[in-house]
Amino acid sequence: MSRVYNFSAGPSMLPEEVLRTAAAEMLDYKGTGQSVMEMSHRSKAYEPIIMEAQALMRRVMNIPDNYKVLFLQGGASTQFAAVPLNLMNGSGKADYILSGQFSTKAYKEAQKYGEVKAVASSKEQNFSCIPDVDPAALTPDADYVHICMNNTIYGTTFKTLPETGSVPLVADISSCILSEPIDVTRFGLLYAGAQKNVAPAGLTIVIVREDLIGHARESTPTMLDYKIMADNDSMYNTPPCWPIYICKLVLEWIEVLGGLTVMKERNIKKAKVLYDFLDSSKMFHNPVLPRDRSMMNVTFVTDSDELNAKFVKEAAEAGFVNLKGHRSVGGMRASIYNAMPLEGVEKLVEFMKKFEADN
Numbered sequence: 001m002s003r004v005y006n007f008s009a010g011p012s013m014l015p016e017e018v019l020r021t022a023a024a025e026m027l028d029y030k031g032t033g034q035s036v037m038e039m040s041h042r043s044k045a046y047e048p049i050i051m052e053a054q055a056l057m058r059r060v061m062n063i064p065d066n067y068k069v070l071f072l073q074g075g076a077s078t079q080f081a082a083v084p085l086n087l088m089n090g091s092g093k094a095d096y097i098l099s100g101q102f103s104t105k106a107y108k109e110a111q112k113y114g115e116v117k118a119v120a121s122s123k124e125q126n127f128s129c130i131p132d133v134d135p136a137a138l139t140p141d142a143d144y145v146h147i148c149m150n151n152t153i154y155g156t157t158f159k160t161l162p163e164t165g166s167v168p169l170v171a172d173i174s175s176c177i178l179s180e181p182i183d184v185t186r187f188g189l190l191y192a193g194a195q196k197n198v199a200p201a202g203l204t205i206v207i208v209r210e211d212l213i214g215h216a217r218e219s220t221p222t223m224l225d226y227k228i229m230a231d232n233d234s235m236y237n238t239p240p241c242w243p244i245y246i247c248k249l250v251l252e253w254i255e256v257l258g259g260l261t262v263m264k265e266r267n268i269k270k271a272k273v274l275y276d277f278l279d280s281s282k283m284f285h286n287p288v289l290p291r292d293r294s295m296m297n298v299t300f301v302t303d304s305d306e307l308n309a310k311f312v313k314e315a316a317e318a319g320f321v322n323l324k325g326h327r328s329v330g331g332m333r334a335s336i337y338n339a340m341p342l343e344g345v346e347k348l349v350e351f352m353k354k355f356e357a358d359n
């Protein structure tokens, strides 16, 4: 068996220890004679899995008691609609900060449901930075302000949060969840697709302050109503059982390693190895405003499309896969989520040095 270094933006690498545990438990989960994939979600064997996954998520992310943790389906993209349906029901207004493709999609989806304003955008800069927000541009009676915390495609991240006063801040944290400690109390709602840093595709995590639940507009589909999902402990219907099980294993892996403080240290170290090289290279460079660099998704380019393509091809042959940048921006992108070991980044940099010398 040989495994590659997988720099995919999502679905992405999972910790090898987690995959080994899942493999060992595949045919017979703890003496039940069944795989977790085959279990009823209402069985005695499955119930502790979802309960423990929830409890671990609360512990690892330090989520206060007045927040609900929901395990849903539909991906982060379904939350682009669920958020306005559940939250945009006071003034019917919401503010969006546009820092990339996903926040723009969220903004467009929300326009179907109310009066939505783009209060800041870095589109003119090709989303190579996080836009500055003029506090005077914010709508005082908005039902919420929406940001995308880490911009997976462009490799930028919010290092400081916009000050929104009493207006709840909502954040898409799909590509930075569990990468470092986060002060949940600064947010009304956090949501994430699991397939970047938590589990296989199929699970969507929503962390929502209790006072924001229960005000969904009447036309809200049952499956998108946070109150119905919260009242039923995320089991109104069949939850994504298998991704929740892997989520539990990933959270156990994080907790054993020392929690999110240790994750952050590891992630800073990994990103530094790559950015330090990019800053010293004559061939490769990172197109992002240094202040806003992401430690999860590192984008880089050479001056030539041919050279970019040659690099991606030769890197894949050497066992560094999925380094091609998003189709909308080109160039390269190395996604270095929690599961990517330091060694993977060090070896990639060695390969890049050699490529630079040879070309």
Ligand SMILES: *Cc1c(COP(=O)(O)O)cnc(C)c1O
Binding pocket: 010, 074, 075, 076, 077, 078, 102, 148, 150, 151, 152, 172, 173, 174, 175, 193, 194, 196
């Ligand atoms: C991947 C991603 C999405 C889309 O997630 P889906 O689960 O595929 O809908 C949305 N936002 C961010 C920040 C992402 O990285």
